[in-house]
Amino acid sequence: MSYSELEFDKGSVFLVTGGAGFIGSNLCGAILKMGCQARCLDNLSTGKKENTDLFLGEAGYHFIKGDITDPKVCMEACEGADYVLHQAAWGSVPRSIEMPLLYEKVNIGGALNMMEAARRQGVKKFVYASSSSVYGDCPRLPKKEGQEGKPLSPYALTKRVDEEYGRLYKELYGLDTYGLRYFNVFGRRQDPEGAYAAVIPKFIRQLLKGEQPVIHGDGKQSRDFTYIENVIEANLKACKAPSGAGGEVFNVAYGGRECLIDIYHYLAKALGKDTEPVFGPERAGDIRHSNADISKARDMLGYDPEWSFERGIEAAIEWYRENL
Numbered sequence: 001m002s003y004s005e006l007e008f009d010k011g012s013v014f015l016v017t018g019g020a021g022f023i024g025s026n027l028c029g030a031i032l033k034m035g036c037q038a039r040c041l042d043n044l045s046t047g048k049k050e051n052t053d054l055f056l057g058e059a060g061y062h063f064i065k066g067d068i069t070d071p072k073v074c075m076e077a078c079e080g081a082d083y084v085l086h087q088a089a090w091g092s093v094p095r096s097i098e099m100p101l102l103y104e105k106v107n108i109g110g111a112l113n114m115m116e117a118a119r120r121q122g123v124k125k126f127v128y129a130s131s132s133s134v135y136g137d138c139p140r141l142p143k144k145e146g147q148e149g150k151p152l153s154p155y156a157l158t159k160r161v162d163e164e165y166g167r168l169y170k171e172l173y174g175l176d177t178y179g180l181r182y183f184n185v186f187g188r189r190q191d192p193e194g195a196y197a198a199v200i201p202k203f204i205r206q207l208l209k210g211e212q213p214v215i216h217g218d219g220k221q222s223r224d225f226t227y228i229e230n231v232i233e234a235n236l237k238a239c240k241a242p243s244g245a246g247g248e249v250f251n252v253a254y255g256g257r258e259c260l261i262d263i264y265h266y267l268a269k270a271l272g273k274d275t276e277p278v279f280g281p282e283r284a285g286d287i288r289h290s291n292a293d294i295s296k297a298r299d300m301l302g303y304d305p306e307w308s309f310e311r312g313i314e315a316a317i318e319w320y321r322e323n324l
């Protein structure tokens with residue numbers, strides 16, 4: 001069943017933290033389309049004002065500029081919310097290696113503030129963004145919940161800690177938490193700029209601008225690239241999950257595996273470019289291969305991703321062509 005067929009009460013209030021970012025703004029759009037209320041909490045650190053301007057005219061949209069490291073802000077934002085979709089965090093493995101303290105403060109402290117506010121305000125479901133990076137140094141494929149290795153970066157560690165808080169908040173306080181381990185999400189509105197941009201938008205931008213992209217390592221590292229629509233589906237289905245699934249974590253991916261170098265050639269061909277990439281040194285903290293077993297999310301959340309990599313990448317290329 002597609003998420004567009006899910007039924008929520010029309011007055012339902014969804015608080016989306018990080019709603020000015022890539023994933024959060026797409027969640028806000030989907031919530032508004034369902035006729036529900038999207039309340040966006042964001043401090044506009046990596047998020048963009050234009051991602052909030054998109055919805056400002058809509059009756060169900062409300063933007064709060066605020067920081068999740070402030071418990072009072074979190075309490076006020078959660079007041080009257082039915083569901084919290086917690087996305088606000090600092091992303092990027094390499095940046096976390098440079099700034100571990102910032103990641104601790106926002107990704108752990110901020111998430112804990114949000115869980116605490118959600119429990120005090122009686123929120124029905126607390127769905128939060130975790131990451132495939134929690135699989136760390138475990139080489140086993142496909143990645144399966146319960147088979148985590150040691151985290152390889154501060155970023156990965158912050159997400160593991162959040163998951164443990166998610167489990168505890170269910171066990172100790174009955175807050176219905178759902179941790180979604182996203183695997184390399186891509187799609188419209190993902191930021192292509194800057195040193196820490198994700199590979200797909202970064203390659204597209206560089207190819208379109210005639211720059212020569214850099215691939216770290218030999219390009220044979222692989223990822224389970226996941227189109228944004230599948231991530232929206234997982235979030236909304238978690239909101240509809242039976243509470244017995246609470247306190248758990250779930251892989252959210254398509255279940256495929258693409259090598260970086262193949263993606264590069266695919267994009268270059270699709271954009272009509274013959275630029276060859278430059279190969280740079282491998283990056284610390286990176287996982288070599290990643291591919292998800294999504295059976296747990298299928299069984300417990302009814303997650304059934306409809307967007308293959310090929311379908312998603314076509315849509316993403318089209319969006320960047322029109323918007324870059």
Ligand code: NAD
Nearest residue numbers: 018020021022023043045046047067068088089129182185
């Ligand atoms: P993003 O950077 O586009 O969005 C994050 C948003 O959080 C931004 O709008 C930013 O301004 C906001 N934010 C950061 N610190 C904040 C604070 N202290 N208070 C309030 N708002 C704050 O990133 P994204 O790609 O949309 O990622 C969303 C979530 O998904 C993150 O938790 C990220 O770790 C997780 N995730 C993303 C991917 C991916 O491939 N994009 C993969 C795994 C996990």
